[in-house]
Amino acid sequence: LIPVTAFGLGTWQVKRRKWKLELIENLATRFNAPPQNLPYDLSELNEMEYSSVRVKGRFDHSQELYMGPRSLLVGGDAAGQGGMFSQSSGSQTGYLVITPFHLADRDLTILVNRGWVPAKMKNPEQRKQGQVEGDVELVGLVRLNETRPPFTPKNNANTLLYRDLEQMAEMVGAAPVYLEATESSSVPGGPIGGQTRISLRNEHMSYIIT
Template sequence: MYRFLLTRQWLITILVALLLIPATIELGFWQLHRHEARVARNELIGKALTAPPVPFDTLSGAPGAGVPKDLTWRTVTATGRYDTAHEFVVRKRTDSSGSIGYFVVTPLTLADGKGTVLVNRGWVASAATATEYPPVPAAPSGEVALTGRLRADETYGDSGIKDRSGLPDRQFNLINTEEQSKESGVTLLGGYLELADTKPAPGDQPALVPEPNHSDIGPHMAYAIQWWLFTAMIPVGVAVLARREAKDRAQKAAKAEAAAEAVPADA
């Protein structure tokens, strides 16, 4: 009854189904791993943001040192004076509404003399043309006390941003202490500070970068379940198609037999 499964058409169908099953299982696990990574990231961010603030220079290492993963997003404090002569902007950054503009980054010379840290003071809108330096609220003068989130240097490999040369003066693609140290000649402590609060409060300042959303786990678990449901449907679908074809073949054979019996013997 099911000898048709040995035909070329059905052998190809079964082979494709057998190849799809492990592929869809693997895709499901890929989405599961993305879900687990997202949950772990959210837990890390939530823990870091709720921890008591500590001085920046107690977490940031020597100049050029990286920020450990478990310290990223940690709330930190810093006191010092802004070095506006080496201020720059970072291109193609979005605000909370998705508008494209610039991050304003200003070095802060620490009051305790332990070094200088880059501070992302927030977002400003684009200038009239891409070659112009955007209008930027002036950094507070005098000594300021900051609270912010500790971030690791951005890199071209991790961010996916392409390295481009020939950018306008004081415009860059990344917030990277090594790049800025070479550009400005200022020795910078590793990592940077994403500003959350300033005392005394300035009259005007860039739009502060909001805290990351650490409650959204994303759709990856739902995608994983969908892939595994599809995996289960593959053999079921093949079985349904085979049964349907067997039924169609049986009906055709019965009709042919009935037609043969209806023909008179002397016809």
């Protein structure tokens, strides 16, 4: 009975490993593909997580939201069989600045995670230089809803702890569409973009061998 069970578990791990490798490859393809336009049919975004999209419009800085505390992510990302990842500096804590963004090509406001600021710069009065005005064009990664982690309190209006897109959108009168701005969107005195953490590790080979 034990050898048969072990064989069955090994077969399951082989299939699981194949699925994981395909998932990693698909994610890497999306992440590295050239930016595309935000689709008019927003339901298409459900199949576009981590895809790059280009949008043009203007920020409404008067309705900023803050998620954190968070550490600054540095070092970009790396792709390989083990997955893609970002490293955390761990030396500073701060907040992600999420700002309503009214699109120039349609009557729609979305949410843009502009990036990270240190805790002492959370107050926008401390970073007026980075509060860009007028129409801007930026590239961001599509992110979907996030399940509330175990033992994590619910979000409140002052500080968000996780991505509840419907709740966040309702707070500022936007559509539940969320982009994480890339590092190239950073401006002097403003949030540091490129704060997307991607972590997919493939450990199934060790399980199969064991």
